Amino acid sequence: MVNHSENIQNLVAKDTSHVQLSTAQLVEKSLKRGEGRLTETGALRAETGKYTGRSPKDRFIVEDGTLKDKVDWGEVNQPISEEVFDNLFTKVIDYLGQKEEVFVFNGYAGADEKTRLNLSVVTEFSWHSMFARTMFIRPETKEEALAMDAQFTIVSAPTFKADPETDGTKSEAFVIVSLEKGIILIGGTEYAGEMKKSIFSIMNYLLPEQGVMSMHCSANVGENKDVALFFGLSGTGKTTLSADAQRELIGDDEHGWNEDGVFNIEGGCYAKTINLSPEKEPEIFKAIKFGSVLENVALDDEGKPDYDDGSLTENTRAAYPLDHIDNARIPSVAGHPNTIIFLTADAFGVLPPISKLTREQAMYHFLSGFTSKLAGTERGITTPQPVFSTCFGSPFLPLHAKTYADMLGGLIDKHNVNVYLVNTGWSGGEYGVGKRMDLKYTRSMVRRAISGELALNAFEEDTAFGLSIPTSVAGVPKEILNPRNTWVSEEAYDEKALKLKEAFIENFKKFGTESEDIAKKGGFSL
Template sequence: MVNHKSLIEGLVNKPSTQKQLSNAELVEASIRRGEAVLTNTGALRAQTGEYTGRSPKDRFIVKDSVSDSKIDWGEVNQPISQEIFDNLFEKVTTYLNDKEELFVFNGYAGADPHTQLQLQVVNEFSWHNMFAKTMFIRPETKEEAAGIDPEFTIVSAPTFKADPEVDGTGSEVFVLVSLEKKIILIGGTEYGGEMKKSIFSIMNYLLPEQGVMSMHCSANVGENKDVALFFGLSGTGKTTLSADPERDLIGDDEHGWNDDGVFNIEGGCYAKTINLSKEKEPEIFEAIKFGAVLENVVIDEEGNPDYDDGSLTENTRAAYPLDHIDNARIPSVAGHPKTIVFLTADAFGVLPPIAKLSKDQAMYHFLSGFTSKLAGTERGVTTPQPVFSTCFGSPFLPLHATVYANMLGDLIDKHDVNVYLVNTGWTGGEYGVGKRMNLAHTRSMVRRAISGDLELGEFVKDEMFGLSIPTSVTGVPSEILAPINTWESTDAYNEKAQGLKDKFIENFKKFGPESAEIAEKGGF
């Protein structure tokens, strides 16, 4: 029988294993080991090779007595046997034991002390350890770190490649989660985001069991304690819109909502940097300094990052500590939300730039989690494609989607929360015909929604989607508020809108009878 705890302790307690290093020490080690380079902003830049994003098809959960009856098994939560996990675990720990150096970080997930997860990260790469230190919540002292008794441990060996025929994996990459052993085993990929999202998946399993809502969203709060949540998939503007200089940032990606209010799960931000500019996103631009980690950002010979260059990947990233944002709230906790914003980048150009949702509509759109995939972003994609990611985070949800949707509905009711759908995508036609929503207009709409100004105005019902559209928003041209008015051809709009509506309806069928009432009350 494999003694998992003993094997991990063997790695952690090796004489050459370096624990709880400072940023300066991790930067020095990363450069010395040839893993990364320092840019002229002070940020560390690493390249992740072949894998520049997550590998969802290579993520598995061990099917055992703990997980069997609780996990929503399927394409997202793929089962794997205890035997396969144990065999790979032994191989990986043996492999890492032969390395001259290993790097260990002890920290936390969750700013709420009552539900905080104590965790440990064991890394082959020093820059991965700096990434973990950046993204998770950091102990204040080495003494505090040494006192952490890990409830979950990540073991990451990016240069260990699995043999699918021998090891029972889908490819050379593997992200294996054992809820019983409380271990996450990662190999074959150098992409840092696998560590971050694996812990988020664990929190999405643990928090609901404690009656706490877990959410893939960003959050901020104004001086009047008006908390706002922003849900949205990659590319919808979640990080950009939550980094508002007029409001304190609670966090940019992962949160919990308990009886006291909301709290950040992380200690850092993980922002996309493609086309990043100081003019459009000054808070994020200025946060990329010493202590930050850049992934796959092209730099010139003088060390200048070129955020417009997507030759390595469009998924260029910056990980930076939360306190790199001047107006970050630390500790990252706040009261109950007054406003929830669902962000979508509709490349079909048929959804309104902003619409108010009833509670039932909010649950429907939460379960749908719609955005678009653009032509040219993936091989073979020549026209906009709809993307439905349940609860705006389906790859990270171990439980059935209705667990999260029902919790959200109850919280909306309990705290009388206003919910808005905001389209940051296209207007006046689909991608290639219309144009992208003006960011300044979107900011104005979001600010008016959060301030409560929109509640004082008039709304009209959109005939196609049944959404309530404001007739006017301060600082926004009224003619863009109803999307049908922005198209040259009404017939063309109706055809495209009906097509998207049909896709919503078809997608919702996957939730089965558990969601029938939500579809009836909140759907189209």
């Protein structure tokens, strides 16, 4: 029988292991080992090779008797046997034991001390340890870190490649979560985001069990203690819109909502950097300095990043500590939200740039989790494609969607939260015809929604989706508020809007009869 804890402890106790190194030490190690380059701003740049994003088809949860009725098994939460896990665990531990150096970081997930998770990250790459130090919450002292008893441990061997025929995986890469043993086993992929999202998945399992809502969203707070949440999938503007110079940033991606308010699950931010500019996103641009990690960003000979270069991947990333943002809120906790923003990047160009949702509409759009995939982003995609990710984060949700939806609905009711749907995508036509919504207009609409000013405006119902859209917003051209008016042909708009409605309706069928009332009261009707 495999003694998992003892094997990890023996590995960490070896002379070749480096525990809780400082940022400077990790940068020095990374450069010496040839893992990355230093940019002109002092950030460490690394390339992740073949895998430049998550590998969802290679992610598994170990199936045991205690989980059968809790986990929402399927394409997202794929089951795997304990035997397969134990076999791979032994191989990975042996593999790391032969390395000249192994790196260990101990830290926390969750700024709320009552529900935070003690975690340990054991990996063969120095820059991966730096990534963990950047993204998770750091103990105040090294002594505190060394005394920590980890509840979950990530064991990561990026250069260990599985053999699907003998190891029971689907490819050379694997991310296997054992909820019972408190271990996340990663191999075959150098993409550091797998570590971050694995811990988020764990928190999405643990927090609801404690009566705490876990959320894939960013959050900020104003000087009047008005808290806003931003739900959205990658590329919708979650990080960009929450990094507002007029408000304190609580966090950019993962949060919990308990009886006291909201709290950040992480200690850092993980922003997409493709086309990043100091004009449009000054806070993020300035945050990328010493202590930050860049993934797959092109550099010139002098170490200057080219954020417009997507030759390695469009999914270029920057990981930076929360305190690199000038107006970050430390510790990253705040009160109950006043406003929730659902973000979508509608490449069909038919959804309004902002609309106020009823309670039923909020539940419908939360369960739908819509955005769109652009033409050219994947082989074979020639026109925009609808993407639906339940609760704006289905790849990271171990429990059934209804668990998260019921909790959010209850919190919206209890705290009388205003909810808006914001389209950061296209206007005047679909992708390739129209143009993307101007960020300055989106910021203006969002700020007025959060301040409460927008709720006092006059609204009208759009003819396509039954959404309430404001008749005017200060600082925003009136003609863009109703998307039908921005198209050259109203008939072409109606046709495209109908196709998107049909996609929504078809997707919502997966929730079955339990959600019929939400679909009837809050959904799109044909």
